[in-house]
Amino acid sequence: xxxxxxxxxxxxxxxxxxxxxxxxxxxxxxxxxxxxxxxxxxxxxxxxxxxxxxxxxxxxxxxxxxxxxxxxxxxxxxxxxxxxxxxxxxxxxxxxxxxxxxxxxxxxxxxxxxxxxxxxxxxxxxxxxxxxxxxxxxxxxxxxxxxxxxxxxxx
Numbered sequence: 001x002x003x004x005x006x007x008x009x010x011x012x013x014x015x016x017x018x019x020x021x022x023x024x025x026x027x028x029x030x031x032x033x034x035x036x037x038x039x040x041x042x043x044x045x046x047x048x049x050x051x052x053x054x055x056x057x058x059x060x061x062x063x064x065x066x067x068x069x070x071x072x073x074x075x076x077x078x079x080x081x082x083x084x085x086x087x088x089x090x091x092x093x094x095x096x097x098x099x100x101x102x103x104x105x106x107x108x109x110x111x112x113x114x115x116x117x118x119x120x121x122x123x124x125x126x127x128x129x130x131x132x133x134x135x136x137x138x139x140x141x142x143x144x145x146x147x148x149x150x151x152x153x154x155x
Contacts, residue, residue: 003031004041004084011063011077012055019068019075020053020060023083027052027059031085035113041083046071049086087116088123097126100140107147118152125154 009022027037037052039061050061061083063073073079090098090112101108111119122143129136146154 003089004082005030006080006082008078008080011073011075011079012060013075019063019073020055021063021079021081022055023052023059023061023081025059027085032090032112033109035109038086038115039083040086041081043081044071044073044079046073087119093123096136097123097140097143100144101147104144104148107144110147110150114152121153 005025007024009024012020012022021043027039028034031037038049039052040047040049042048043063046067048061048063048067052059052061054060063071068074090101090108093101101111111122126136126139126143129139142154
């Protein structure tokens with residue numbers, strides 16, 4: 001199933017009069033359950049990065065004032081939207097890493113909710129052991145332990 005979603009919608013206002021772009025699907029259903037769905041893509045061809053938030057009975061992304069000023073989007077405008085989840089997704093991971101995260105659901109859920117910067121840092125650290133499989137297994141176990149403790153990075 002493709003991860004990118006494209007659609008057209010009408011820009012609206014949410015709580016605290018924030019300007020929001022509705023997301024016409026449940027991100028947990030489409031991209032898997034996560035505490036925070038960070039996405040990147042475009043709104044009317046202009047790049048955007050955001051977290052999907054509750055919007056009424058559904059979901060949406062916030063368009064900040066500086067973004068709207070530079071892109072000319074306002075409530076009531078019809079926009080074309082393309083969104084994809086940011087960073088490496090569970091299905092993109094090596095089998096040994098995916099299996100370790102699947103075996104520890106709390107650690108896996110925390111990993112899935114991390115910003116892509118933290119996920120990629122863990123993966124680079126593990127991938128740096130390609131010539132030493134024993135070290136790779138040790139690093140995967142250490143990553144899972146850190147994630148279980150809800151630590152975003154090694155110290």
